[in-house]
Amino acid sequence: FSSVKCDVDIDVLERFARSDHSLWSQVLLATFSLLLSRLNGYQDTMMIVGEDSGEGSAFVTPVRLYPVGAKTFDNFVAEVGHQVEQAQSHARYAFHFLTNGQRLKQYGLTQPQLNVAYCFHHQSDHAIGDGLEVLREHSPQVADRLVLLLDVQRGEYGLAVYFRYA
Secondary structure: OEEEEEOOOHHHHHHHHHHHOOOHHHHHHHHHHHHHHHHHOOOOEEEEEEEEOOOOOOEEEEEEEOOOOOOOHHHHHHHHHHHHHHHHHHOOOOHHHHOOHHHHHHOOOOOOOOOEEEEEEEOOOOOOOOHHHHHHHHOHHHHOOOOEEEEEEEEOOEEEEEEEEO
C-alpha cells in the first residue's frame, strides 16, 4: 500500500465533536463517507469500519451509510454513530454472510465489493501498528481485498490521518 498523510486541525475537530456530543471517529467517518459519495455519485457508501482502542475492545464490521438527502452534517454524524453501533452490537452485516458466495446466491444477492475501509485506532505500547494491520488481524480475507483505507491513528499528541491505497 502507498500512503498520503493528511493534516487535521484537532482544535476544529474537538470543538465540533464536543458541540455535537460526537466522537472524533464518528466525525471523520462521516466526512470520509460524504467524500466517497460525492466522488462516486452513489447515494450510499458501504465500507469496512474498524476500531481498536488498544485495550482489547477492537471490532471490524461492514457498514452501509447514506450521506445524501435532506439532512445536516450534524444529523449525519449522529446517524453514523448509530449505524456503527447497530452494526457492531447486533452484527447487522455479518462478514460470514457478506463474503459467502454460495449463501448470497441462495438469496439472489451479489457479493459486495467491500474494498474500501476506515480504521480508527489508538497508538500505544500494546496496540497494533497501522489500520491495515488492525483489519488483517480481525478479518484477513477482507483486508486482502482493500484498495482504499482511511487510517486514523490517535496518539498521545493528537491524530495522524493517512489515505492508504493499493
